[in-house]
Amino acid sequence: MQRIRIRYAKRGPLRFTSHRDFARAFERALRRAGVPIAFSQGFTPHPKISYASAAPTGVASEAEYLEIGLQATVDPGQLRAALDAALSPGLDVLDAVEAAGGSLADRIEASHWRIELPQVESDVLRAAVKAFEAAPEVLVERLTKQGRRTFDARAAVARIDVVEAAEPSTAAADAPSDERPSGVPAAPCAILDLVVRQVTPSVRPDDVLAGLRVVADLEPPVPPRATRLAQGTLTPQGEIVDPLEADRPEAPIGER
Amino acid sequence: MSVATGAAGMRAAESVWPQLEQLLPQVSKPIQYVGGELGAVVKDWDAATVRWALMYPDAYEVGLPNQGVQILYEVLNEFPDVLAERTYAVWPDLEKLMRAHGVPQFTLEAHRPVGAFDVFGVSFATELGYTNLLTAIDLAGIPLIAAERTDADPVVVAGGHAAFNPEPIADFIDAAVLGDGEEAVLEITEIVRQWKLEGCPGGRDELLLRLARTESVYVPRFYDVDYLPDGRIQRVVPNRADVPFRVHKRTTMDLDAWPYPKKPIVPLAETVHERYAVEIFRGCTRGCRFCQAGMITRPVRERSITTVGQMVRDGLEYSGFHEVGLLSLSSADHSEIGDICSGLAQQYEGTNVSLSLPSTRVDAFNIELAQELSRNGRRTGLTFAPEGGSERIRKVINKMVSEEDLIRTVVTAYTNGWRQVKLYFMCGLPTETDDDVLQIARMAHEVIKAGRAATGSKDIRCTVSIGGFVPKPHTPFQWASMERPEVIDNRLKLLKQAINSDKSLGRAIGFRYHDGEPSLIEGLLSRGDRRVGAVIRRVWEQGGRFDGWSEHFSYQRWVEAAAEVLPQFGVDLDWFTTRERDELEVLPWDHLDSGLDKDWLWQDWQDALSEYEQDDCRWTPCFDCGVCPSMDTQIQIGPTGKKLLPLTPVNPGLRAPARA
Numbered sequence: 062m063q064r065i066r067i068r069y070a071k072r073g074p075l076r077f078t079s080h081r082d083f084a085r086a087f088e089r090a091l092r093r094a095g096v097p098i099a100f101s102q103g104f105t106p107h108p109k110i111s112y113a114s115a116a117p118t119g120v121a122s123e124a125e126y127l128e129i130g131l132q133a134t135v136d137p138g139q140l141r142a143a144l145d146a147a148l149s150p151g152l153d154v155l156d157a158v159e160a161a162g163g164s165l166a167d168r169i170e171a172s173h174w175r176i177e178l179p180q181v182e183s184d185v186l187r188a189a190v191k192a193f194e195a196a197p198e199v200l201v202e203r204l205t206k207q208g209r210r211t212f213d214a215r216a217a218v219a220r221i222d223v224v225e226a227a228e229p230s231t232a233a234a235d236a237p238s239d240e241r242p243s244g245v246p247a248a249p250c251a252i253l254d255l256v257v258r259q260v261t262p263s264v265r266p267d268d269v270l271a272g273l274r275v276v277a278d279l280e281p282p283v284p285p286r287a288t289r290l291a292q293g294t295l296t297p298q299g300e301i302v303d304p305l306e307a308d309r310p311e312a313p314i315g316e317r
Numbered sequence: 318m319s320v321a322t323g324a325a326g327m328r329a330a331e332s333v334w335p336q337l338e339q340l341l342p343q344v345s346k347p348i349q350y351v352g353g354e355l356g357a358v359v360k361d362w363d364a365a366t367v368r369w370a371l372m373y374p375d376a377y378e379v380g381l382p383n384q385g386v387q388i389l390y391e392v393l394n395e396f397p398d399v400l401a402e403r404t405y406a407v408w409p410d411l412e413k414l415m416r417a418h419g420v421p422q423f424t425l426e427a428h429r430p431v432g433a434f435d436v437f438g439v440s441f442a443t444e445l446g447y448t449n450l451l452t453a454i455d456l457a458g459i460p461l462i463a464a465e466r467t468d469a470d471p472v473v474v475a476g477g478h479a480a481f482n483p484e485p486i487a488d489f490i491d492a493a494v495l496g497d498g499e500e501a502v503l504e505i506t507e508i509v510r511q512w513k514l515e516g517c518p519g520g521r522d523e524l525l526l527r528l529a530r531t532e533s534v535y536v537p538r539f540y541d542v543d544y545l546p547d548g549r550i551q552r553v554v555p556n557r558a559d560v561p562f563r564v565h566k567r568t569t570m571d572l573d574a575w576p577y578p579k580k581p582i583v584p585l586a587e588t589v590h591e592r593y594a595v596e597i598f599r600g601c602t603r604g605c606r607f608c609q610a611g612m613i614t615r616p617v618r619e620r621s622i623t624t625v626g627q628m629v630r631d632g633l634e635y636s637g638f639h640e641v642g643l644l645s646l647s648s649a650d651h652s653e654i655g656d657i658c659s660g661l662a663q664q665y666e667g668t669n670v671s672l673s674l675p676s677t678r679v680d681a682f683n684i685e686l687a688q689e690l691s692r693n694g695r696r697t698g699l700t701f702a703p704e705g706g707s708e709r710i711r712k713v714i715n716k717m718v719s720e721e722d723l724i725r726t727v728v729t730a731y732t733n734g735w736r737q738v739k740l741y742f743m744c745g746l747p748t749e750t751d752d753d754v755l756q757i758a759r760m761a762h763e764v765i766k767a768g769r770a771a772t773g774s775k776d777i778r779c780t781v782s783i784g785g786f787v788p789k790p791h792t793p794f795q796w797a798s799m800e801r802p803e804v805i806d807n808r809l810k811l812l813k814q815a816i817n818s819d820k821s822l823g824r825a826i827g828f829r830y831h832d833g834e835p836s837l838i839e840g841l842l843s844r845g846d847r848r849v850g851a852v853i854r855r856v857w858e859q860g861g862r863f864d865g866w867s868e869h870f871s872y873q874r875w876v877e878a879a880a881e882v883l884p885q886f887g888v889d890l891d892w893f894t895t896r897e898r899d900e901l902e903v904l905p906w907d908h909l910d911s912g913l914d915k916d917w918l919w920q921d922w923q924d925a926l927s928e929y930e931q932d933d934c935r936w937t938p939c940f941d942c943g944v945c946p947s948m949d950t951q952i953q954i955g956p957t958g959k960k961l962l963p964l965t966p967v968n969p970g971l972r973a974p975a976r977a
């Protein structure tokens with residue numbers, strides 16, 4: 062069985078797809094694209110798809126990963142193009158490589174997030190971030206399926222910075238937001254750059270924002286927009302490495 | 318109407334996405350408001366001459382699978398100068414936010430405000446969508462009352478089955494279309510197109526007049542209703558010279574010429590039916606006397622096995638769905654249903670494609686079909702609809718099924734491996750007594766006993782599902798009185814006791830029911846006249862929304878609104894619901910022509926009372942219901958003798974489908 066690992070994005074309006082919504086759309090895309098997907102054995106066979114990650118509903122992502130098992134060998138490049146065409150624009154298949162072994166999930170140690178906070182001044186955000194960094198622990202609450210849980214949102218944060226927004230060009234700012242490149246928000250808009258380690262319970266952008274509320278009363282007037290820019294292994298230098306790198310044929314043997 | 322209002326109109330069509338986007342993180346299931354589905358069509362606003370917003374007035378999850386809207390959407394969008402977008406009812410959480418932030422009712426495709434379109438077409442499969450219509454009109458910034466609208470407002474057109482009596486919503490709509498929509502929407506489009514190209518002469522009034530003159534678009538404001546002192550209608554007459562006395566339904570003949578949907582909309586959000594559905598025929602002449610759908614969609618028009626096969630093939634390839642629904646009012650009645658089912662089962666053997674058929678007929682043939690359909694492993698539940706518990710009541714409603722047939726059929730199902738069957742019934746039927754309903758319990762007991770005897774197993778079950786009867790316009794029961802909710806609820810209680818009177822059998826029988834109250838309100842809305850509009854409005858003002866959902870429906874609110882509003886007209890809720898009408902009473906929909914001859918309907922009502930059954934005109938001679946001669950239509954059925962050929966995979970390997 063050929064195994065292929067895929068990186069996909071959830072962009073623009075389609076960031077509101079939940080993980081279940083994506084999973085249904087992806088199974089239909091496999092059929093539309095004629096992908097020779099393998100099925101599990103048993104009374105109700107399931108297509109072999111395993112998800113390494115699931116960005117929360119409403120959060121955009123440039124780096125979600127999954128793995129599929131196939132009954133026949135296909136060219137990963139062609140597979141990527143076919144699947145991308147079979148999905149709605151906004152659910153975009155960015156990369157596909159044949160698995161070279163190891164586990165995809167094990168390579169996901171941290172996520173790089175970018176959070177836009179429209180109508181928040183950068184200085185205000187900077188002050189909040191400072192307070193957050195200074196705190197030894199920031200307890201936040203989240204409603205989970207098991208009920209209300211309290212946990213620390215601070216320890217998992219490997220890096221938290223306020224980045225300067227590039228001066229938005231007026232033309233881009235006036236365009237409807239779904240046509241606007243996602244990096245160019247309408248001013249003022251503070252931007253948070255965040256690297257969070259994969260822990261249990263997972264700390265999500267929401268939790269960090271809740272933490273900023275706890276430590277600095279930061280209440281964004283409109284809902285912030287989060288995007289996962291990358292996820293993968295975390296180097297000692299704090300860089301995130303694409304988990305598919307290790308699968309690429311040209312990757313140095315040692316990294317496989 | 319941007320052409321008419323120039324630059325101002327253009328601005329009005331700007332996307333509301335930037336504002337909406339900020340509200341979505343605060344609502345449940347935001348994906349339903351986003352659009353972007355496969356099959357959705359986004360067109361250039363300025364390049365279009367005629368722009369339609371189409372709505373199914375319920376939540377996305379219920380509205381999206383409706384074929385009517387999908388078909389009209391595709392038919393309209395195939396014209397280069399026509400643009401059609403969709404909108405659905407927004408849930409109260411979003412409605413509240415939209416009101417607070419001034420975001421209007423929007424379409425999914427390009428998030429345009431509904432108020433900017435030329436035509437706002439709303440599809441009513443049921444009257445329970447009326448309050449949601451008011452929400453949508455109001456959120457769109459369109460005046461609620463049609464008479465108060467200006468040239469800048471869309472023309473609000475109702476369609477679908479409930480539009481066969483649009484009188485309760487006459488104040489709120491500009492027009493209604495009876496019957497099939499494929500050709501009707503194109504005719505309306507052509508009239509709007511011409512009128513706009515001429516520079517909108519005469520404004521809205523002239524446009525509505527041109528629509529009315531087709532004799533198949535009903536414009537309520539051109540008709541006056543006079544009442545008798547006792548509250549009954551005296552007459553409904555045109556209030557201007559050039560509109561027809563009666564408005565006729567539309568019938569699309571030759572379904573093979575209309576193979577829609579070709580590119581079904583594939584939802585991203587979860588919906589009640591995730592499948593490629595193809596109508597295998599329209600119309601039904603089984604003649605169940607309670608069934609409005611059967612009466613108003615005559616005659617039967619089959620889609621040929623060849624077209625069905627082609628549509629399934631293209632539809633699956635396009636959509637990626639793995640379930641096929643063969644839709645109609647009684648799918649097992651297609652003249653080539655056996656060949657369709659076995660042909661499709663063969664074509665998709667070894668794939669994970671499954672077929673389903675909303676089966677309701679009670680005979681062994683249905684089980685053969687069901688077996689054919691479960692070849693691919695999946696075994697869907699079997700449902701039979703005897704509708705009435707006693708032989709007598711089944712004669713009244715013209716459901717020609719004997720108890721022996723039913724038991725034999727269900728036992729065949731059990732011996733073929735089905736462990737669970739569902740039986741559908743109605744409560745509150747004309748002439749019904751407690752005993753008729755209690756017979757349901759006896760029947761269910763017999764089913765379980767026979768099933769246990771035949772299988773030697775105790776592991777078989779049946780579910781009795783029972784709904785309230787609602788008399789509908791254009792049916793033989795349009796004159797009937799409704800039973801009071803207390804009576805219905807008591808019968809259901811007695812039935813439940815009777816089912817459980819034998820512990821062992823009772824344990825194998827599930828019992829699902831709707832209580833009587835919602836049915837009474839459905840009854841008010843389905844046989845109401847224009848005076849009921851004030852009740853709908855009152856309920857809506859008091860917060861009434863999503864009346865098809867038990868968690869949102871409030872009987873109390875309807876009763877109070879009726880008590881507040883109706884006395885001024887000298888009538889009340891009972892007058893509309895529990896009152897029997899007599900032969901000569903002018904019914905609110907008499908000027909709306911479904912093709913059925915009123916004398917024939919009355920005769921069929923009398924036959925019902927004398928428990929006389931009526932055969933089906935597909936296999937016995939025409940019984941002169943009136944439809945074919947008055948609508949100039951005829952029965953279109955097979956068999957064609959054609960078979961579905963095995964599919965040869967055209968191009969195995971990857972394909973990159975064109976992005977819709």
Ligand code: B12
Nearest residue numbers: 383384385438440442476477478494497498609610645865
């Ligand atoms: C799929 C289905 C559902 C699904 C999906 C929702 C939907 N309505 O599609 C579900 C399971 C959710 C459902 C639920 C219900 N359903 Co249902 N459903 C059907 C079914 C099987 C198919 C509907 C369909 O797609 N038809 C095919 C299309 C092409 O027909 P159409 O919608 O009527 O559209 C044509 C014309 O009416 C017209 N038209 C329609 N809209 C418009 C709009 C304009 C502007 C114009 C010009 C023309 C136009 O043009 C179309 C093409 O010709 C029908 C049975 C049937 N075969 O029709 C029952 C049916 C429509 N349902 C019915 C009922 C009663 C219900 C419920 C009320 C049941 C309940 N008690 O809960 C609920 C109400 C749901 C809701 N709140 O809206 C009844 C309606 C009774 C009647 N008045 O005749 C039907 C006819 C079944 C029956 N035999 O009794 N339903």
Ligand code: SF4
Nearest residue numbers: 934939940942944945
């Ligand atoms: S007119 Fe005759 S043939 Fe046509 S639907 Fe009625 S009974 Fe059937």
